[in-house]
Structures are given as C-alpha cells and as structure tokens.
Amino acid sequence: MKNSKYLLPIITAGVLVFQSCGNSNSGKTDSTEQASQVNEQKDSVDNGVSDFMVKAAAGGMAEVELGKLAQENGVSQRVKDYGAMMVKDHTKANDELKALASAKNITLPATLDDQHQKHFEEMKKMKGADFDKHYMDMMVNDHVETINLFDDAAKNETDAEIKAFAAKTAPVLKIHLDSAKKINEAVKK
Template sequence: MKKTILALLAVGTMVACKKNETTTANESADSTAMSAPADTGMATSTTDSASTMNQNTAASTSLSDQDKKFADAAAKGGMMEVMMGDLAKTNAQNATVKSLGSMMVKDHGKANNELKAWAATAKYTLPTTLDADQQKQYDELKAKKGAEFDRAYTDLMVTDHKKDIAEFKKEASGGTETSLKSFASNTLPTLEHHLMESEKAQAAVK
C-alpha cells in the first residue's frame, strides 16, 4: 500500500512538471510573436529613411550643367546688384542714380530670395560670395564718390544688365529644370526694365 501511494505521488509530480514546461514554451512563443510587429516597424522606418535620402540625392543631381551654371551666376550677380545699389544710395550725387540704386536693392533682393527658395526645394547649394572679378569691381566702385561714382555705376548697370538678360533668356529657353526656367522667364521683364532705367540714368550723368 505504501509503495502504491509513493508511485502515485511520483506520477503526479511528473505531470505537473510537464504542464509547467508546456506553459513556459507557450509563453516564450507568445513573447516572440508579440515582438515581431516591432521588428517589422523598424524595418519600414529604415526603408522610408533610405527612400527620402535617395529622393534628395536625385533632386540635387537632376540639374543640368546649364542649370547649375545659371543658378550660380544669378546668385552672385544678384548679390552684386544689391551691394552696388546700397553704394549708390550713399555715394551717388545725382538723384536719378540714387533712385536707380534703391530700385536695384529692392528688385534684386526679391529675386535673390526667390532663387534661394528654389535652391532649398531643389537641395542645391548656391554660392554666398562674389567671385574675384566681381569683388574687384565692387571695391573699385566703392572708392568713387559724386559725379565720378554716378558715371561708373550707370556704366556698370548698363553692361551688367545686358549680360544678365542674355543669360536669363538662355536659361528660360534652354534650361532643363522647370522651376528654374520659370524663375528666369518671370525675372526677365524686371531686368529689361532695369536696363531701360540704367540707360536713362547713364544719359543723365554724361
């Protein structure tokens, strides 16, 4: 009788152990299943990030050499027009020349901001300083005052705007990036007006 009771106890203990093992295995499986969505989410996030980087790279490399050359020239030319316009407001003697300088600061400042907005969207880095020749022109003009300044400034404005108009027309017709072409086309009437006003001021100080 005693042996029978011990045997029954042993069987009961074995059954309990089996149940515990089964429960532990099931809990482990449940835990693995619950962690799966988190892993999947991380994979999706990484894929999205890579996709965004590829889009940004594609945006900056989709510009043609013509687009890049034009954007760089327009940025530096616009900066110079604003800087020289500021000089005209203080160094000029003739009222017409002062007024021309103020117009250049206002209009080219607006165009510069539009170009910067385009560059931010296109992920393109514009130059932030003048090139060596432009800096030399600015420094030479800065040293002049009165009637001498008036003649030098108006001569520069006529020459520069003829060159600008040719470059903007080239981009408007031959560029490849749609938004940049639109910028060039929309800015042309302003540049043509500037040339006309510059020629009037040039004639007034001769």
C-alpha cells in the first residue's frame, strides 16, 4: 500500500504518453514528459521526488501564466487581484522549487505542458464575466488537486528538503483555495 501514492503519477504519465502518441502534433514533445523522461534516467533520485517536483512545477507555471491572463481578461477587480496573487506567490514557489531541483539534479519542465498550453490558449479567447466565472471555477478545482499533491508530499515524501518545501507551501495554497471559493461564489451571481 505504501507504493500506492506513486500509482496516480504513473497512471497520469501513461495517459499523457498515450494521448501524445495519438496526437497529430507528434513532432512537438510535451515538456513535462521530457522532464519526466530525463528524470527517469537518473537513478540517484527517488522517482517519487522527481514526479512530485515535475507536477508541482507544471502546475505552478500554469498558475503564473493564467494569473497574468486573469489580470488582462478578467472584468472583476477581485479576479484581477487574485491573478496578481497567483503570479506573485507561484513565481516565488516556482523559484524555490527550481533551486531545489537544481541542487538535486532534477530536470523540471521549462514550458507549459500540452494540456496546460491548450487550456491557456482556449482561455485567451475568453473575456469579461465569462472569463471570470471559468477562471475562478478552475482555480477552486486546481487548488483542491494541488493541495492534495502537496499535503501528500508533506506527509509521505522521503526527501527531507522536498517534504519541508511541500509543508511550507501547502498553507499558502490553502489560502488561495479559500480566496478562490469566495471569489467564485461572487462572480457566479
């Protein structure tokens, strides 16, 4: 049962690989997939650590890019302010994560993965109240998933530095979730 925490990342990676094989854009390689492949080749690193770090980096980059977009395409000042908070807080966490990854010789994705990029492109077309509703609903859902990822790492990670990073970052993510829920309710009215 101890290894079951690794099952979800393995299944997710398998689905991503399967989807990319059937994708007509097969010439474009997903940066998260590339980072995972590089990390799989490094046997000095626990795969659970690198999986967590790659997922955290991919999600963090998406939060920053979508936060910038919220400041441009949102109509509600609360949504715009939330986007600014995402840029500030997730940039800080991403920088810390990059430093940890570098010290541990773990390669993180440098660009949005295909799934996040596609969603970003779709959201670029949205404006005003439609954008606000979609963005805030997504922020609630994404932060629930991200908090689960970070809480799991804070409790179960074997690497002390990564465990400490996850434990330190999780409360900030919970603040983001609380704010997202309140703003989400307000923009739905």
